[in-house]
Amino acid sequence: MTTETIEKAYEIASRQYADLGVDTEKAMAGLAEVAVSMHCWQGDDVGGFETADAELSGGGIQATGNYPGKARTADELRDDLDKALELIPGTHRLNLHAIYAETQGRVERDELQPEHFTKWIDWAKAKGMGMDFNPSYFSHPKADAGFTLSAADDDIRAFWIRHGIACRRIGAAIGEALGSPCVTNVWIPDGSKDTPVDRKGPRQRLARSLDEIFAEKLDPRHNLDAVECKLFGIGSESYVVGSHEFYMGYAMKNQTLLCLDAGHFHPTEVISDKISSVLNWVDEVLLHVSRGVRWDSDHVVTLTDELRAIAEELVRGDYLGRVHIGLDFFDASINRIAAWVIGTRNMVKALLLAMLEPTEMLRKLEADGDYTGRLAMLEEVKTLPAGAVWDYYCMKNNTPVGTAWLDEVRAYENDVLSKRT
Ligand code: RNT
Ligand code: ZN
Secondary structure, three states, rough: OHHHHHHHHHHHHHHHHHHHHOOOOHHHHHHOOEEEEEHHHHOOOOOOOOOOOOOOOOOOOOOOOOOOOOOOOHHHHHHHHHHHHOOOOOOOOOEEEEEHHHOOOOOOHHHOOOOHHHHHHHHHHHHOOOOEEOOOOOHHHOOOOOOOOOOOOOHHHHHHHHHHHHHHHHHHHHHHOOOOOOOEOOOOOEEEEEOOOOOOHHHHHHHHHHHHHHHOOOOOOOEEEEEEEOOOOOOOOEOOOOOOOHHHHHHHHHOOOEEOOOOOOOOEEEEEEHHHHOOOOOOOEEEEEEEOOOOEEEEEOOOOOOHHHHHHHHHHHOOOOOEEEEEEEOOOOOOOOHHHHHHHHHHHHHHHHHOOHHHHHHHHHHOOHHHHHHHHHHHOOOOOOOOHHHHHHHHHHHOOOOOHHHHHHHHHHOOHHOOOO
C-alpha cells in the first residue's frame, strides 16, 4: 500500500467515525499512551538461561513444538525482541522471568541479585521501556515434587520464600532504575494430579509464605506485587493451591494486585467480566492476556471476541490507569518472533478498536432502554473501517503496515534464525 492510499483510506474512515461522534485522532493519541508488557518467554519456549540447555519442565505448563531458531542466549533473545518491537507500534514494556538472569556460573534462585539483570535493565533503559518481573517457581529440582511455597517440607518452602524475597528486591531495583514501577508477579504451580485429602494445609502454608515474602515494605513507585490464580494445570487437575478464591481473598486483604490470566478459568468463563468486579476491591489488576484452546494452552493471542471484550472493558470503564496489561503465551510450533508480533499487535489493535467505539451513543441507547438500538449498533460498529485507522497508526509509528511485517520476520529468519543450530 502506498502512503497516499493509507492516508486517503484514513481520511474517509475518520469522517465515518466522526459521524458517530468518534474522534480518531483522540483514539490514536490515547492508544499511544498504553504500554503492553511483552513477555520475554515466547522467545525461547520458557527455557531461560540458567544452564546452556535449560528447558521448561514441570509446573503444569508446556510449550509444544520444535520450530527452528529459538534464542539460545540472552543476547540472542534481546536481538529477537528488538526485531519484534520494531514491528509493533507504540512503546511497550518487557516482562522478564527470574530464569533469564545473566550470571557468571550458576547462581541459585534464592541468591539472585539485581546485578544479574543489569544487561536487561540497560537494554530497556536505552529503549525508554519499563519492565516487569516474575519469580520462577518451576523448572527446578526443588519444584519437582509439585509444591513450592505451599510445600510441607520446611527446607523447600524456605528456599522458595527466599526466592520470592530476592525477586521483589530485583523488581524494586528494576523499577527504580527505569523510573516506572515494576509489577512483580507471583505464580506458583503447586497442586496435585489426583484428589488430595488435605486441601487446607497447603493453602495455609501458602498464605504464610506470601506473608513472609511481602513482609518487607517496598516503595510502590518501584515495585508492585501481584498474585496469579489458576483453576488447573497439567498434573494439577484435581487441586491447585493458589485458586481464584484463595488469591482474590489474599489480594483484597493485603491490597496486592490480582493477576487475571485469560487461560486460568473454566473454559466458558471469561476475564473480561471479572475486571469490573475485582476493581471494586483491589486498586490495581495485572492481566495475563493469553488464549486458551480447550485448556490453558497459551496459544498466541488473536483478535477474538474475548480479546475485544477485555479491551472494551478497560476503555469503557476508564481502567487503563489501574490495569497493567501483560501477555502470556508461548508457541514453539511457529516462528517465535512472528508469534510475538501477532499477539502483541492484536492486543494493541483490540485497544484501538475499543477506543474507536461510539461508546457515548451506545450508553445513551442503553440508558434509554433501547436494547434493540443497542444490539443493532453494536453489530454495525463491527464493520466500521477500523482497519484504515490501524494502518494509518502503524504508518505514523514507523512500523510496517499490513502484512509487510511478515516480510521482515521472514528476512530475519533467513539472515539470523536459520543460522542458529
Ligand atoms: C502459568 C502462568 C504463568 C506462566 C508464566 C511463564 O499457568 O500463566 O503466568 O505462564 O509465568
Ligand atoms: Zn499467566
